[in-house]
Amino acid sequence: MTTAPDASFARRLLEESGLASSHEPVDVGLVHTLVAKHYHLGGNLERLATEKDDTFRLRTGSGDYLVKVSPPDEPESVVALQTAVMRFLEDAAGELPVQRVKLTMAGDDNVVLAARDGRTRVLRVLGFVDGEVLAQTNAEPGQLARAGEMLGRVDLALAAFTHPADRRGLVWDIRHFHRLTGLAEHTPDPGHRRLAGEVFTLFEAAVVPALDHLETQVIHGDFSPHNIVVDPRHDGFVTGVIDFGDTMRSAVIFDPAVTLANLLGRTPGSPWREACAFAAGYAAVRPIKDGELPLLPVAALARLTLRALLADWRAQRVPERRDYLLGHAKDDWLNVERALAVPLDDVVGQLATRTPSDPHGPGVRPGHERKTP
Numbered sequence: 001m002t003t004a005p006d007a008s009f010a011r012r013l014l015e016e017s018g019l020a021s022s023h024e025p026v027d028v029g030l031v032h033t034l035v036a037k038h039y040h041l042g043g044n045l046e047r048l049a050t051e052k053d054d055t056f057r058l059r060t061g062s063g064d065y066l067v068k069v070s071p072p073d074e075p076e077s078v079v080a081l082q083t084a085v086m087r088f089l090e091d092a093a094g095e096l097p098v099q100r101v102k103l104t105m106a107g108d109d110n111v112v113l114a115a116r117d118g119r120t121r122v123l124r125v126l127g128f129v130d131g132e133v134l135a136q137t138n139a140e141p142g143q144l145a146r147a148g149e150m151l152g153r154v155d156l157a158l159a160a161f162t163h164p165a166d167r168r169g170l171v172w173d174i175r176h177f178h179r180l181t182g183l184a185e186h187t188p189d190p191g192h193r194r195l196a197g198e199v200f201t202l203f204e205a206a207v208v209p210a211l212d213h214l215e216t217q218v219i220h221g222d223f224s225p226h227n228i229v230v231d232p233r234h235d236g237f238v239t240g241v242i243d244f245g246d247t248m249r250s251a252v253i254f255d256p257a258v259t260l261a262n263l264l265g266r267t268p269g270s271p272w273r274e275a276c277a278f279a280a281g282y283a284a285v286r287p288i289k290d291g292e293l294p295l296l297p298v299a300a301l302a303r304l305t306l307r308a309l310l311a312d313w314r315a316q317r318v319p320e321r322r323d324y325l326l327g328h329a330k331d332d333w334l335n336v337e338r339a340l341a342v343p344l345d346d347v348v349g350q351l352a353t354r355t356p357s358d359p360h361g362p363g364v365r366p367g368h369e370r371k372t373p
Helices: 004-016 028-039 076-092 141-158 174-179 181-186 190-206 208-213 254-263 273-285 295-317 319-328 332-340 344-354
Strands: 044-048 054-060 063-069 111-114 120-127 216-219 228-230 238-241 248-251
Touching (some): 004 181, 141 254, 181 190, 273 295, 273 344, 295 344
Antiparallel strands (some): 054 063
16 A cells, blocks of 8 residues: 555646546547648548547548547647657658658647637647557567567657656656555455555566666657557568657656567467567667666566556546556456566566677666656
8 A cells, every 4th residue: 555645646646647537528520620720631530549638530532640639637738748759750760650740731730729628638630650550460579579679769769859848747657656556456356456566566676776777768658569550561560650648758668668568478378478579679779788677577567567557547437438448458467467477587588688788788878868857
């Protein structure tokens, strides 16, 4: 159970992350009107299931777009951060298949609208990246390595990026995991609470003492298989990098940890196999320090546990998104259990034999910060 200060911290973090309240879905007719007025676009709007914003696929006669309307409790500065990251990558690493932001007819990045409760929301139109997402495929180890390489390239490019809102508070930031133990109280299954306790203990012992020494920068934050568009016929396999909604400044090691978390347990007989294949590709492009490599599997377990805990917590509070939340997390507890069954020393050994190490060791690379925000 959390102490009182951490309970207060958790509440504040959930509020800052836009997860503590629900909101009325935006009217489709209003979206039609705004897109036509500000972008001169028209067509069929199809609502897509998402975690907290309102998202539509706009089908026009000349191409498709993604229309996103931010939740009313997400600050405009955070939306601006997400847009700025995509703009930066488009300019600094235009060869990367990152989703593009479409300007309004007036040359703006977005349109601000007032919700019925008086709060403001931000509408943006993005290019629609067509194709299968990694989550819908049975990717082979070599293909997972290609996906890892792509995240490595994104992180290398983002090392130079800064923004006034990049130190945002976000519950998905793994560096806060040890302060969210109270979430386990809202998980109904005692077996699941026991698994969460094991992961909290591992994180407290391995990661927390190192938090002040991890290399930090702005990261994608949610490079999950649902945000990686792929094409097996394409040489690079990855054809699209989408959804920068969880962009933030945090420890770089936590970026690949998100993907590893999503890959855990998908091969029950060898629950870390796919994760290690991805990590090998990532480290081939952006080597992982010897001192940080042992933290990667613990951070992955923390992220997977966090998603399971938050799904249980939010399903009780946002019933209109219950199916989406629990659907995305339906196998999480089983996969946590499978991954924990493998001794962590064995996992680190697998990672060490497959991932290039950083010759700079625990030091700092030129141009990179040392402390977490």
